Amino acid sequence: MENVFSLSPIDGLYTILLCVLVGIEVIRNVPAILHTPLMSGSNAISGIIIIGGVIQLLENDLGLNFTTIISCFGVLIGTINVSGGFFVTHRMLKMFKSSKN
Amino acid sequence: MENVFSLSPIDGLYTILLCVLVGIEVIRNVPAILHTPLMSGSNAISGIIIIGGVIQLLENDLGLNFTTIISCFGVLIGTINVSGGFFVTHRMLKMFKSSKN
Amino acid sequence: MILLANYGYLTATTLFVVGMILMGNPKKAARGNGLLILGMILAIISTFALSLSNTGTIPWNKIILISSLILIGTYLGRKISFSFKITRMPELVSLFNGFGGLCAALISLTGIIAYQGELNIFTKVILMGSLFLGLVTFSGSIIAYYKLAGKLKSKLSNNVIFMWITLFSCFLILFDGLMESNTFDFTISLVLLSIFSLLHGIFFANGVGGGDMPVLISVLNGLTGVLTAISGIYFENTIMVLLGVFVGATGLILTIQMSKAMNKSIRKVFIGGNKISKFKPTDLELKINETSPSSIASDLTYAKKVAIVPGYGLAIAQAQKTCLELKQLLNKYDTDVKFVIHPVAGRMPGHMNVLLAEANIPYEDILDLEQGNEYIAESDVCFVIGANDVVNISAENEKTSPIYGMPIIQTYKSEKVVVIKRSLSNGYADIQNPLFGEENCRMFFMDAKIGLEQIVVDLKER
C-alpha cells in the first residue's frame, strides 16, 4: 500500500473510462439555461493544456530562441483562455443569484 | 504500455474517486418513479459479493467441512439476491413499456 | 489469462455503470437491466478465469458445484420474485437485500473460520466488520420486509434505546475480539457478535415509520455496497471494490433523494421515529400508513385505471390545473383517469364542476356518484384529493354515525386508496373518517397543490 495504491494492472483504463462516464453524466441532465455557463466552464478547464506549456518551459533550456517564445506565447494565450473562461462563467452565473427559489 | 497501463502511481484512488462520483451522478437526477427499480438494480449489483464466495470455494480445498457448507450457502443466498433482484427489476420496468411517449 | 480476466472485469464494470445510467431513463431502463445481467455473468466468468490462471489447473468439480449453486439460486430467485404481486415489489427488494446481507455475513464467517489463526488485525477488522454489517443488513431488511407487507406494526416505545445498546454491544465485542487478551473465546465472540448484530438490525429497522420504509431499504442497500467494497479489499478484487463503492454511492444519494422527496431530513427518518406530529387528537386511534409523492407517482404509473376524487380541499388549494397536468401525464402511460364527483363535494352545488371546467377537463372524463363507484370498482388506484366527508366510510358501516345512510364514493372498492390532505383533521361534517386507517389506504399529508406538483415533477421524465 505504500506509495502505490493500485487495484489492478489496468487501472489507467478504469480511470479514463470512469472519467468519460462522469463527464457524460455531469452534463446529461443539466437544465438548458446552464448550457452556456457550463460550456464556458468546461472550456476554461480545457485550458489545463497550459500545463503542457509550463512543463516545456520548465524542462527546456531558457534561451531566447524561437521555441521559448512560442511556448511563452502559448502559455499566455492559454492563460487568457483559462482566466477569461472563469470570469465569463462567473458573470453569467451572477445572473442566477437573484433567482428566488 | 504492455500489460500494464497505469497513468500514475495512485491510479487506484482516481478509480475509486471517480467511481463514487459516477455512482452519485447516475442516481442524482433520476425521476422518482424509477427510484424503486434503481434500488432494486443496485441491490442486485451489490450481489457481486458472491464473487467472494466463489473465490473462497475455488481457492479452498473442497472438503465437506463447515466452511465449505457456509460458503456454498453464501453463494446460493447471494445468487438468489442477484437473480431475484434482476427479475424484480425486470418486472417493474415492464410497466413502463406501455408508456407511449 | 490474468489480463483477459482483468479486461473482463473492466468490461463488466462498464456494463454495470452504463446499465445503471440507462436505468435512469424510463425508456431505456429495461435495456439497462439487461446490461447489468450481462455484467454480472461476465464478472463471474472472469473470476473463474482469474482463479484458473492462478492455480493452473481447471478444477472441474468446483466449477460444477459453483455453477449448480448459481443455477439453483437463479431458479429460486426467479420463483420468489414472480410469486409476489406487482404492487408488492418494494417488499421483495427488501427481502432480496436481506439475502445479500446474509451472503456477505456468511462469506466473512467462512473467511474468519478458515484462516482463524493466520489473520492479522487488519483483516480481522474487515471480516468482523463485514459480519456485523451483513447481519444488520439481513435482520433490518427482513423487518423492513414484514413492515412493508403490513404484517408487523408493533412499535416499541424504547426502541431507540435498544438500538443504541445493541450497537454499543457490538462495538464492545468487536473491540474485545481484536485484543490479544480477549475476554471471550473467539468463537463465543463471534456468536455474541452475530446475535447482537441481528438484534441491532431489528431495532434499527423497527424505529423507522411505515411511510419511510423506502428510505430504510435504500440505506440498507447502501450498506450492502459498503460491505461488498470491504470484502473486495479483503479478496483483493478490483471489481468488488469498485462496484461496492458504486452501490454505496448510489445508495447514499438515493437515500438523500428519497427523504427529500418526502420532505423529511434523514435524521428525522431514523432518529425521530414514526411520530405523526400533525395529528389532531381524535376519538378513535387510526393506524395511519403514510406515503410519499414518489411512491404515489409510481403507484399511479403502475395503475391501468385511476379514479380521482376531488373535494373541497382541491378548491382551497386551487390545484385544479395541476390535476389536469397529472391526468395528461398519466394518460401518456396508457393510464385511464376519471374524475368522480360526489353530489355534495365542495361547498356549493357544482363546486367541483367549476374547478374542473376551469382546468378544461373534458366532460366525458367526469363521472357522477353512480358511474363513479362502478369505475372505482375496476380501478387500481383511487386518488382522493382534499375530500373527506364524501369518502367517509362510516356513512356505510357505522349505524351511529351522523351521516349514516348518505351515499358515498366507495373508494375502498379500489385496489389501493391514496389520500392527499394536510392533516387528519375533519371535514365539514366534523366526524372522523375511518377510511384513513384502512389497510389499503395511504395518506400523504400535504397541501393538495404542492403535493400534486411534487407528484407531477416525479412523473415528468426529463
Add this chain to the structure above:
Amino acid sequence: MILLANYGYLTATTLFVVGMILMGNPKKAARGNGLLILGMILAIISTFALSLSNTGTIPWNKIILISSLILIGTYLGRKISFSFKITRMPELVSLFNGFGGLCAALISLTGIIAYQGELNIFTKVILMGSLFLGLVTFSGSIIAYYKLAGKLKSKLSNNVIFMWITLFSCFLILFDGLMESNTFDFTISLVLLSIFSLLHGIFFANGVGGGDMPVLISVLNGLTGVLTAISGIYFENTIMVLLGVFVGATGLILTIQMSKAMNKSIRKVFIGGNKISKFKPTDLELKINETSPSSIASDLTYAKKVAIVPGYGLAIAQAQKTCLELKQLLNKYDTDVKFVIHPVAGRMPGHMNVLLAEANIPYEDILDLEQGNEYIAESDVCFVIGANDVVNISAENEKTSPIYGMPIIQTYKSEKVVVIKRSLSNGYADIQNPLFGEENCRMFFMDAKIGLEQIVVDLKER
C-alpha cells in the same frame, strides 16, 4: 514530492469534477465555478512541484517567467471578459475557446520544433495531430465569434466542398510528413499543414447556420478537450489526459443535448448547412436569425423585464396555459412579465382576453397598446407568440404598406425580440413582416404550444 504533486493532481481532479457537478445546479453553480478555479491553481502548483522534484533544483527564473505570464494572461482574460456586454457572453466563450486552440497548437509546435529529430512516429502523429486540431479549433472559434457578433453573414455556396478539400489536404500533408520519404521539407509541411488547418476551421465553422452556433462552439470545445488529452499523453501527464477526456465527454454530450434542444440532428447542423426549409417564398428576402428553445430560455432568465405579445397563433395552438406556466417560472427569477394585447390581435375583439382569462392570468399583468409600448421600451426581451400583423413594422415605416398608419406593438423597442411561429408565412392581412429580418429579432419556427413547452422544460430545474 512526486507523491505530493500527484495527490495535488488527484485533488485538483476532484475539484474539477465536483465543480462541474455543482455547476449543473443553478443554485450552486457559482460555487462550482469557484472550485474549478481552485482546481486550476492547484494543478499548476502541482506541476511546479512535479518538475521541481524531477530536476532537484528550484529554477527561479523560469518560475518567475511563468508566473508573470500567468498573471498577465489572467489580467488580460479578465479585461476582455468584462469588456463585453452580458448578452454577448456566448461570443466570448467562442473567442476564448479559440485561444485555447491556439495555445494547444503553439505548444505542439514547440514540441515539434524542439525535438524535431528525436521524434518517433507515434509522437509525431500526436504532435502534428494536435497542431491540426488546435488550429482548426482556433480559426473555427474565431469565425463562430464573428458570426455570433453578427459581423459575418456571408454564406458560401460551395462551402461544404471547400471544407472537405481542406480537410483532405490536411490529411495528405500529415501523412506525407510522417513518411520517411516526405515530398516536402518538414518545415514546409508544417507551414502547409498550419495553413490548411486554419482554412479548414474557417470552412467548417462557416457552414453552420447562425442559429446553430452554440452547437458549433460546443463541438469546438470538445475538440479542445481531445487536444488536451492527446497532449497529456505526449507529456505523460495524468491530469491533462483525464481532464481532456472529461472536457471531451462533456463537449460531446453538450453537443448532443443542444442539437436535441434545437430539434436538429447533429448531422444536419454541420452538413445540412443553414437552409431554412420551411421558407415560404416572399417578395423581400429577409435575413432570418433562427434561435432555439434553450437560448430563448436563457435570454428570458437573464432578462429583468419581459413583454409577451400574444396573437392569433397562440389561440390556434391553444398555448395559453403554457404561457401562464412560463410567466410563473420567470417570476421566480425576479423577472417581470407582462402581456401586451393589441386591439386587433386574434380574430375577434377580446380574443386574447378570453385566452388569458382562461389561463387565469391576472388582469393587472395585461397591458393595452399604449401602456404596453411604454413597458416594452424598458424591457429586455419582447416575446412574440403567434402574432404577426399586430407587430408588423411596415405599418410604421413603409408608406406603401396597406396597413401603413395602423398603431402596432413596437416590439423593436425592446433590447431583443424573439418570435415564435411555425413558418415565415403571413398573417391575416397577408403582408410580409420585415420585423422578422431585423438585427435584434430571433425566430423560432415551431408550433407555439410545443415551442413554449420546450422552453418551459428548459426553464424548470429539477
Add this chain to the structure above:
Amino acid sequence: MKKIGLLKENNNRSIVALSPMNIKKLVTSYIVLVEKNAGIEAGFSDEKYKLNGAEIVENRSDLIEKSDLLITYASEINLNGTQGEKTIIGCYHVLDGNDIYDFAKNQNTSFFSLDLLPRTTLAQSMDILSSLASLSGYQAVMSGLNFTKKIAPMISGAGGTLQPAKVLVLGVGVAGLQAIATAKRLGAIVSAFDVRKQTKQEVESLGATFIEIEGATEDHTSGGYAIEQAADFNLKIQQTIANNCADIDLIITTAKIPGKKAPILITHEAIRRMKTNSVIVDLASSTGGNIEPIAHSNPTITILPESELFNTVGHSASILLGNNITAFLTYLSAHEDNIHNDAILSAALVSENGNIINQRLLNQQ
C-alpha cells in the same frame, strides 16, 4: 300502494315539484297522479309524465281527493271536503311568516315543509333550499348583468378596451357562492363578504376576493347558519360596504338569518355612492331584503328584489326539486314508523292532525 298526487303550482311559478324522470322511479312503489299541465311551464309535457307511468288527472280537486300524498313546491291547497289522511310535502318557507299553508290546520293532515330540514350532510340530497338557492345565485348574475348595460368580461378590441365588470356578493351561502362562480366564469372581478369566517376560504377557493371586517359573532351550534350581529358591528358592515361600492357594477345580496328579518347591509348612503347604471339584486327580499327600505336617492341604479329567481330557470330548477323530493319520499318511506325520533323527518314535520308541532316554528311564534 299509496297514491302520490303532483300538483300544478298555482302561485305564478314556472316550476314543478317532480320531473318525469322522478316518476319513473316512484311508480315502483306508488301510484302517481299528475295534475294536467303540471310541468308545462318547466318544459315537461303531460305526455312525458304519462310515458313514465303517471296518470294525468284533469281536475285539481279530483287529484287532491284521490291522493294520499300531495306533492308541490308551495301551492295553495284546498282540502275542504276531502276524505282520508293526507300527507302534504312541499317547501313553504314556514319560518318566513306566511300563511299559504292554512291546510295544515285540517284534521287528518300531516305536513312536511322541506325548508325546515337540518343543513346536515345527510339531509343534503333532499335540501331544496340549497338546490334552488344555487340556481338563484346563478340567475342573479345572469339577469343582474343584463341591467348594467355592460358586458362582464374584459375585451381589448379595436374599439378600445372595455374594463371587466365588478361584482360584489354580500352573504356567501349557497346562492352567494354560485353567484361568485358564475361572475368569475364570465370574467368579472368579484369580491364578497359574509359574517361567517369560514366563508373567506370558500370565497377564495373560487378565485374571488374576500372583504374582511373584524368583529363578527358566530354561533357554531346554529348549523352553518349565520346569527344576528351586534348593532355596532352591523354599522361597521354597512360603512365598509358603502366605502367599497363606488366602483361596483353589480351587487348581489343574499344575506339571510333563518326565522329573522334579513340584515340591512346596503344603506341609503351606499346607494348614493354607487355609480350610474349599477344594479343591486336582492335575493333576500322575501325576508325583508338587505337594502335599507326607504325611497332611494339614486335613480340611475336599478334595484331588483328577487327571491325566487330560480323560476326563470324552471327546467333546471324542477329537475333538482324533483330529485330532492324523491329523495325525501324514499327517506320517508324507510323511516315512516319513526318519524318523531328521526332527526330529519321530525325537523321537517310542521303539523300533524291539524296541530302545528314543529319546534322551531313554535319557538318563533
Add this chain to the structure above:
Amino acid sequence: MKKIGLLKENNNRSIVALSPMNIKKLVTSYIVLVEKNAGIEAGFSDEKYKLNGAEIVENRSDLIEKSDLLITYASEINLNGTQGEKTIIGCYHVLDGNDIYDFAKNQNTSFFSLDLLPRTTLAQSMDILSSLASLSGYQAVMSGLNFTKKIAPMISGAGGTLQPAKVLVLGVGVAGLQAIATAKRLGAIVSAFDVRKQTKQEVESLGATFIEIEGATEDHTSGGYAIEQAADFNLKIQQTIANNCADIDLIITTAKIPGKKAPILITHEAIRRMKTNSVIVDLASSTGGNIEPIAHSNPTITILPESELFNTVGHSASILLGNNITAFLTYLSAHEDNIHNDAILSAALVSENGNIINQRLLNQQ
C-alpha cells in the same frame, strides 16, 4: 374650429355615438356640442359631457343648425332649413336597403356611413360593425340562455347532475366568435358552422367543435366576407343542421352576406326536431334572418329575431362606438384633402352634395 354635434339617437336605441371620454380628446381640435340627454340611456349624464368640455344644447334643431359635423349612430335627421355645409357621420347600414338617410339628398351635405368601411386591418379601429357585432354575440348568449329555462354549466349537486347546455352557432363572423367564447365561458358545450373554411381554425381556437360540411364556395376577393352558396349546397347545409339540432338548447344564427338577403339555414323541419324550451337567437334578422320564414311548427321553442342586441349593453356599446367614430374623425381630418383617393374614406362616403356616389351602393341598386 369646426363644430361637432352629437345627436341623441331617436330610433329607440339606448346608445350614443360619442362617450364623454371621447369628448376629452376631440375638444382639442373641435368645438363639441351635445344634444341634451344624448347619453342618458347609455349611462352618460350631461354633466359628464360638460365636465369633459362639451356644450349641451337643449334643442335638437339648434344643434343641427350650429354643427358642421353631425355624429350619430343612425338617427333620423331633419336638415330642412339648415344653413352651411354639413358632414354627417353615422352607421346607417345603407346596403340593407332602408331609407332613414334621406338627408343624404340634401345639397351641401356629405354623408359617411361607417358600415361601408373595408374590413381591412388598417380600418379596424373605426370598424363599428365589428365592435357592435361582438357585443351582440355576447348578448345573444346571455339573453338567449334566459329563455331556455336552463342553466348553462354542468352542476353536480345533491339534487342530481344538471347537464351542460348545448349551444350551436351558425355563421362564425365577429358576432359568432364572441357568442362561442361567451357560451364556452359559461360552461356550455358549443359547436359551430360557417361556410368560410378558415373559421374552422378560429372556432377550434376557442375550444368549440366545428361542424364540417364539404362543398362551400369561397371568394377570396370579397374581403373576408362570405358569398352566396349554390342552391344544392344550401340544401346540404340545411339538412346537416336539421340533423344536428335535436339536442341543442340554444342556436345563435349570425350568417350574413353583405348587400344580400341572409341565407336560410334553419328550416321548418329543423325547428320541428328541436326540443322543448330550446331557443333560437337570429342576429341576421335585419337582412331577412336565417330562419325559414313561415309560421313554425313547434310552439315550445322560442325564436328571438334580434339585430341590435348591442342596445341591451348600451354602455359598453357606446364606449366602443365612440372610440370608433373618434378614430374615424381623426383619420378624416388627416386625409381630408384626399377623400376620393383614400381607400377608407372613399369606401365610407355615401353621398356628396345630394348625390349618392358610393360605388357599392350604386352597384347594388
